[in-house]
Amino acid sequence: MGDILLDISGVGKRFGGLQALTDVSIRIERGQIYGLIGPNGAGKTTFFNVITGLYQPDSGEFRLAGKPYSPSAPHKVAKAGIARTFQNIRLFGDMTALENVMVGRHVRTRQGLLGAILRHKAARAEEAAIRARAMALLDFVGIAPFAQRTARHLSYGDQRRLEIARALATEPQLLALDEPAAGMNATEKLALRELLLRIRDEGKTILLIEHDVKLVMGLCDRITVLDYGRTIAEGPPAEVQKNPAVIEAYLGGGHD
Amino acid sequence: MARRLHAMTAQRRRWMLTALLALALAFPFFAQQFGNSWVRIMDSALLYIMLALGLNIVVGFAGLLDLGYIAFYAIGAYMAGLFASPQFADVLESFVEQYPALGDAMSTLLGPAVVQNGIHLSIWLIVPLAALVAALFGALLGAPTLKLRGDYLAIVTLGFGEIIRIFLNNLNAPVNITNGPQGINMIDPVSLFGVSLAGAPGSHATVMVGHYGMPSVNAYYYLFLALCIAAIFVSARVQDSRLGRAFIAIREDEVAAKAMGINTRNVKLLAFAMGASFGGVAGAMFGAFQGFVSPESFSLTESIAVLAMVVLGGMGHIPGVVLGGVILAALPEVLRHVVEPLQRSLFGHVVIEAEILRQLLYGLAMVVIMLKRPEGLWPAPRSEDRPTADSDTAGESTDVVPV
Numbered sequence: 001m002g003d004i005l006l007d008i009s010g011v012g013k014r015f016g017g018l019q020a021l022t023d024v025s026i027r028i029e030r031g032q033i034y035g036l037i038g039p040n041g042a043g044k045t046t047f048f049n050v051i052t053g054l055y056q057p058d059s060g061e062f063r064l065a066g067k068p069y070s071p072s073a074p075h076k077v078a079k080a081g082i083a084r085t086f087q088n089i090r091l092f093g094d095m096t097a098l099e100n101v102m103v104g105r106h107v108r109t110r111q112g113l114l115g116a117i118l119r120h121k122a123a124r125a126e127e128a129a130i131r132a133r134a135m136a137l138l139d140f141v142g143i144a145p146f147a148q149r150t151a152r153h154l155s156y157g158d159q160r161r162l163e164i165a166r167a168l169a170t171e172p173q174l175l176a177l178d179e180p181a182a183g184m185n186a187t188e189k190l191a192l193r194e195l196l197l198r199i200r201d202e203g204k205t206i207l208l209i210e211h212d213v214k215l216v217m218g219l220c221d222r223i224t225v226l227d228y229g230r231t232i233a234e235g236p237p238a239e240v241q242k243n244p245a246v247i248e249a250y251l252g253g254g255h256d
Numbered sequence: 257m258a259r260r261l262h263a264m265t266a267q268r269r270r271w272m273l274t275a276l277l278a279l280a281l282a283f284p285f286f287a288q289q290f291g292n293s294w295v296r297i298m299d300s301a302l303l304y305i306m307l308a309l310g311l312n313i314v315v316g317f318a319g320l321l322d323l324g325y326i327a328f329y330a331i332g333a334y335m336a337g338l339f340a341s342p343q344f345a346d347v348l349e350s351f352v353e354q355y356p357a358l359g360d361a362m363s364t365l366l367g368p369a370v371v372q373n374g375i376h377l378s379i380w381l382i383v384p385l386a387a388l389v390a391a392l393f394g395a396l397l398g399a400p401t402l403k404l405r406g407d408y409l410a411i412v413t414l415g416f417g418e419i420i421r422i423f424l425n426n427l428n429a430p431v432n433i434t435n436g437p438q439g440i441n442m443i444d445p446v447s448l449f450g451v452s453l454a455g456a457p458g459s460h461a462t463v464m465v466g467h468y469g470m471p472s473v474n475a476y477y478y479l480f481l482a483l484c485i486a487a488i489f490v491s492a493r494v495q496d497s498r499l500g501r502a503f504i505a506i507r508e509d510e511v512a513a514k515a516m517g518i519n520t521r522n523v524k525l526l527a528f529a530m531g532a533s534f535g536g537v538a539g540a541m542f543g544a545f546q547g548f549v550s551p552e553s554f555s556l557t558e559s560i561a562v563l564a565m566v567v568l569g570g571m572g573h574i575p576g577v578v579l580g581g582v583i584l585a586a587l588p589e590v591l592r593h594v595v596e597p598l599q600r601s602l603f604g605h606v607v608i609e610a611e612i613l614r615q616l617l618y619g620l621a622m623v624v625i626m627l628k629r630p631e632g633l634w635p636a637p638r639s640e641d642r643p644t645a646d647s648d649t650a651g652e653s654t655d656v657v658p659v
Contacts, residue, residue: 052515078517086515092508095501102498103505107517109498113526116497117490123497130498170517 004066005030005205006051006082006174011060013043013050013229020046021057021229028174028222030065033196033206035220035237037213039249043229044209045087048178052084053077065173078107083172085163087179087209093152097143097162100151101134104169137165141195157188164195168204175199176207181215193219213250217241225249280481284474295473297589299545302480303538305581308565309487309574310534315563316572317500318527319507321410323559324397324417328532330424330554331393332386332539337440337549338433340382344374350432379446382540390536391529393420398528402521405510417559425551439550445472446479446544453479454547476545483541484578487534491574494530503527504572568625570632579634588614 009025021043028034038044049055051062053074062069069080083104092100109130115123138144141161146154151162160180167175180196181189189212196219200206210216216223217237225233225240227249233240240246287294311325337343348371352359363371377385397416401409428436435441445454453475455461461472494500502523505513514520543549561584569580592610599606608616625633 054511054515074511074514075517075519078515084515086512090509090512090515092505092512094508095504099501099504103501103513103518104516106498106502106505111498113494113499113530116494116499119493127497166516 003030004028005064006207007061007063008051009061011047011050012058013046013055014058019229021050024060024226024229024231026224028205028207030173030205031200031203032221033200033208033219035216035223036207036209036226037211037216037223038226038232042226042249044226045178046229047226048084048176048209051077052082052176075107078170078172081171081173082176083167083170083174084176085160085167085178085180087182089159089163091151091159091162091166094150096148096150097138097154097158098131098134098147100162101137101165101169102130104137104166105130105133107170134165134169137168138162140168140198141165142191157184157191160184160188160192161195164199168199172204174205174207176209178209179211180208181210181212189215277485281478284470284477288471288474292471292473293593295471295477297586297593299473299476299480300542300589301582301585302477302484303542303545304562304565304585305484305578306480306487306538306541307535307562308569308577308581309484309491310531310538311562312531312566312572312574312577313491313494313503313534314527314531315566316577317495317503317507318524319504320401320524320527321406321413322528322531323410323414323556323563324420325413325531325535325562326554326556326559327397327417327420328390328394328535329539329542329558330420330549330551331390331532332536332541333543333549333553334424334434334440334539335386335389335536336382336443336540336543339375339377339385340379340444340544341376341440341442342374343435343440343442344370345372346374346435347431347433354431376444379448379540379544382544383537386536386540387533388536390539391533394528394530394532395525397532398525402524414556414559417554417556421551421554424554434551437551439548439552440543441548443543443547443549445547446476446541448479451475480541480545483537487537488574488578495574499523499526507572564622568622568632570635573632573634573636576632576634576636580632583633584618588618591617 004027006026006028008027011021011024012019013021024043024047026034026036036044036047046055050057050060051071053071053076057071062071064080064082069077071077092103095103109126111123111126115126135144135147138147141164143154143158143161143165146158151159154162164175164177164180177196181192184192193215196206196208208216208220220237222235223233223237223240224231225243225246227245232245232249233243235243283298284295287298307325307329310328311322314320314322314325338347348359348363348366351362366375397413401412404412424434425437427434428438445452447453451463451465453463453472455463455472462469463472463475465475494503502513502518505516505518506520506523510520542553565580565584566577567580568584569578570576591614595608595610595613596606599608629635
């Protein structure tokens with residue numbers, strides 16, 4: 001039993017008359033790739049938005065690396081050490097790839113207005129460090145040659161990579177990816193898989209929402225399956241795959 | 257190869273900037289041959305450029321549409337009006353009349369000199385004060401609008417601009433602070449190191465710098481030019497910094513900016529405050545330059561004019577914004593000076609009045625530019641045009657990464 005990085009329990013979220021999440025819990029060990037799957041509308045993205053501070057939960061306990069954190073605002077969550085990507089890519093389109101990643105360094109750096117105007121020694125040093133780190137991350141995800149290209153002009157697969165690089169720039173303990181393989185072809189998926197494994201090997205923990213069951217099953221150490229806002233199964237991929245509730249949720253039949 | 261190209265353009269840019277600066281410095285000597293009014297036109301154009309640069313921080317960098325920007329100009333101008341003119345003597349008098357206890361307390365606190373002559377702060381105090389107060393009001397405007405975007409933000413800021421103007425118009429009762437629609441008169445001219453930029457009395461507005469005398473408008477020209485250069489310097493440095501990237505990130509995608517750990521509330525307030533402080537400084541200069549301020553100088557049309565400079569020049573691109581400021585601030589005046597005499601000499605009488613022609617051309621220019629160059633006359637270069645954009649390996653795709 002390794003140490004638990006993310007321990008979330010009893011999350012509930014209601015939108016008007018719709019109970020989007022009911023008592024959802026998740027425990028992620030440090031260094032794992034953890035999968036969150038479920039049919040369309042199961043509440044995966046809602047859960048994601050709750051733990052990253054985009055939505056306010058109605059209930060739930062949140063602990064990151066043993067310390068309680070409050071998902072009250074996205075920038076606080078980022079500071080606490082959870083970085084995310086978005087299902088429908090949200091890059092800073094008019095900025096270059098490099099600048100996008102440099103924005104990711106914002107939360108770990110501190111120069112303000114005075115440093116910007118005076119550009120004193122500390123400010124210059126920090127700026128150089130930001131640039132170097134951002135460049136290294138672009139290289140890590142494999143798009144360094146496109147550092148100076150505007151984000152909107154990158155290919156789809158490269159935009160996904162850039163989003164991951166930008167998230168990594170915030171030095172997260174947990175990298176939360178919302179359907180990173182959506183819209184990718186087989187080759188791109190293979191490359192993504194390889195990238196995620198490399199990120200894990202760097203000591204990061206990954207939470208992955210994914211539609212592609214094959215990718216999740218091959219990649220994840222543990223999986224939680226959501227359906228209608230509830231956890232219907234939890235465990236290693238091989239077990240979850242055989243779970244009758246999961247099969248029913250995916251193939252239909254049980255619901256009215 | 258890319259690097260050499262980059263170095264070349266950097267050198268070329270330095271040359272261009274030096275040439276431009278030399279041109280700007282020489283301008284008054286040249287323009288003065290045709291009369292001081294040409295330099296005066298450029299003086300007010302420089303103030304507009306300063307305003308456009310300030311608004312560019314809010315609209316161009318942070319993407320927050322502000323239709324009430326002229327309010328900060330007004331605040332700056334009235335700071336000069338209140339604290340560098342005899343006006344404060346009237347203010348105290350009116351307080352004594354209305355609320356004797358408070359008025360007397362204020363009078364004893366400020367002393368007989370202020371009761372007699374009003375407050376006359378030095379420009380070294382007025383400028384930071386104007387910047388600070390305007391920045392405060394900028395944050396004040398920003399605070400309730402943090403959650404608003406686009407059209408909604410535009411409406412609220414528009415209302416703010418009008419509120420400030422109407423306040424200035426009506427703050428002459430029950431106690432007279434702003435003199436209402438009559439405005440504040442006899443504002444002290446700028447005085448630097450003991451030299452009044454309005455010229456010594458009886459000198460026909462000639463400013464003596466050492467043994468060299470120049471017209472007052474030229475002296476103001478150099479002061480405003482220096483302030484403009486400072487504004488450009490600050491804008492450029494901020495744009496290319498951690499803070500500037502945060503501004504632009506918010507403009508591009510606020511949700512993603514938040515998720516990347518940017519405290520969007522603080523950063524947006526800072527953008528509002530910073531932009532406003534530029535407006536405040538420009539306003540204080542305007543007040544001191546004109547010697548007179550009244551609410552009618554700060555109407556909605558002025559806000560729109562400044563916004564037009566930013567949009568027409570190229571939002572978020574500093575050289576473009578400066579160009580937009582020069583064109584929209586100076587051209588109408590040039591037109592006024594050229595068109596009517598020209599028509600008189602051609603047709604013997606004025607066929608179209610300059611003012612009408614100005615509005616016609618203004619509207620036409622707007623329509624043509626929005627159709628032909630929607631990103632402005634001089635937009636920020638797309639990175640594809642940047643010489644360093646792609647290195648030699650740009651041709652290969654990285655979609656397929658060898659496993």
